[in-house]
Amino acid sequence: MTLVSGDITRAVQFLEQEDVVAIPTETVYGLAGNIFSEKAIKKIFALKQRPFFNPLIVHLSGAEQLPKVVEAVPDRAKLLAEKFWPGPLTLILKKRPEIPDLVTSGKDTVAVRVPNHPVSLELLEKLDFPLAAPSANPFGSISPTESSHVASYFEGKLSMVLEGGPCERGIESTIIGFEDGNPVLYRLGSITVEDISNLIGEIQVKNKKEAAPDAPGMLSRHYAPQTTTYVVDDVAKFIMAFPEKRVGVLLFQNAVEASNIKAQQVLSRQGNLEEAASKLYAALHKLDKQELDMIVAEQFPDQGMGKAINDRLQRATKK
Numbered sequence: 001m002t003l004v005s006g007d008i009t010r011a012v013q014f015l016e017q018e019d020v021v022a023i024p025t026e027t028v029y030g031l032a033g034n035i036f037s038e039k040a041i042k043k044i045f046a047l048k049q050r051p052f053f054n055p056l057i058v059h060l061s062g063a064e065q066l067p068k069v070v071e072a073v074p075d076r077a078k079l080l081a082e083k084f085w086p087g088p089l090t091l092i093l094k095k096r097p098e099i100p101d102l103v104t105s106g107k108d109t110v111a112v113r114v115p116n117h118p119v120s121l122e123l124l125e126k127l128d129f130p131l132a133a134p135s136a137n138p139f140g141s142i143s144p145t146e147s148s149h150v151a152s153y154f155e156g157k158l159s160m161v162l163e164g165g166p167c168e169r170g171i172e173s174t175i176i177g178f179e180d181g182n183p184v185l186y187r188l189g190s191i192t193v194e195d196i197s198n199l200i201g202e203i204q205v206k207n208k209k210e211a212a213p214d215a216p217g218m219l220s221r222h223y224a225p226q227t228t229t230y231v232v233d234d235v236a237k238f239i240m241a242f243p244e245k246r247v248g249v250l251l252f253q254n255a256v257e258a259s260n261i262k263a264q265q266v267l268s269r270q271g272n273l274e275e276a277a278s279k280l281y282a283a284l285h286k287l288d289k290q291e292l293d294m295i296v297a298e299q300f301p302d303q304g305m306g307k308a309i310n311d312r313l314q315r316a317t318k319k
């Protein structure tokens, strides 16, 4: 049985015994383990069925922990950390030799962030080691934004899900690294490109399949439902071609009516992209459970959080 509970003391016990616990963050739930425990890290990879070449993000209780895991912090990384931590920003920096190769897939860099969730911050403060935590979903499937998503993925295989309610942001952290001293954005996420460039100026965006060697988690088919998914400009028009199919639709603002629509998720009646992002994965989870022939999602406005939403929708389609 997987325990789903808000008992932080219990979570500390499991983690100190080198076990894995799913933890809430403001982005998505993570599968967390002591970065220095080979047993825990191996269990994370096994549970996720994740290839060992795909490195994990290290979660710290605060920026003051940074010198314990990285060699140096470039000025622009400092600015970013000061502004966005705790929060949905991951920095890729040169690692200290003590950080195990298993966590970083043998790279000389480590991905770090300070999550902005009261439950996990309290947990991290009670531990004397940082937590490695990838999103708490099997490799290639939809990320979890509620404890129930995690429990249904890993029922019986995972000791505990630390309850923290639905994730506020709902989309993974934005990942930034440095190449020849210049900042590069590797994954669109909960902090927008606009927010980043307002602080540190123009930034190169490499949020592409081609970035795979640097950020292997960005494999093209990622965050995907089991149901065949399409992303289109005009949902109403597209689904007219499939009158006999059981269709589920995922829309930004306005509902669509058609007799073949068997399930419908509208993400923000107000047209608010942050709200839409926070509901995206839960909506995909719901649609994916309804034995539909297809999920048809609307292309979102390509600005602010809309960019990250479109990125995740693209990755949800079969290629």
Ligand code: TXA
Residues within 6 Å of the ligand: 025, 027, 028, 029, 030, 031, 054, 055, 056, 057, 088, 090, 092, 104, 107, 109, 110, 111, 115, 133, 134, 135, 136, 171, 172, 173, 175, 187, 214, 215, 216, 217, 218
């Ligand atoms: O919002 C998030 O970041 C969530 C929560 C749980 O914190 N975590 C998350 O982890 O999304 P995961 O493992 O699903 O994605 C981590 C990404 C992967 O694309 C991985 O390849 C990349 O970070 N990554 C980790 N370490 C790296 C490194 N040293 N160099 C380049 N990419 C790295």
Ligand code: MG
Residues within 6 Å of the ligand: 134, 135, 143, 217
């Ligand atoms: Mg993931």
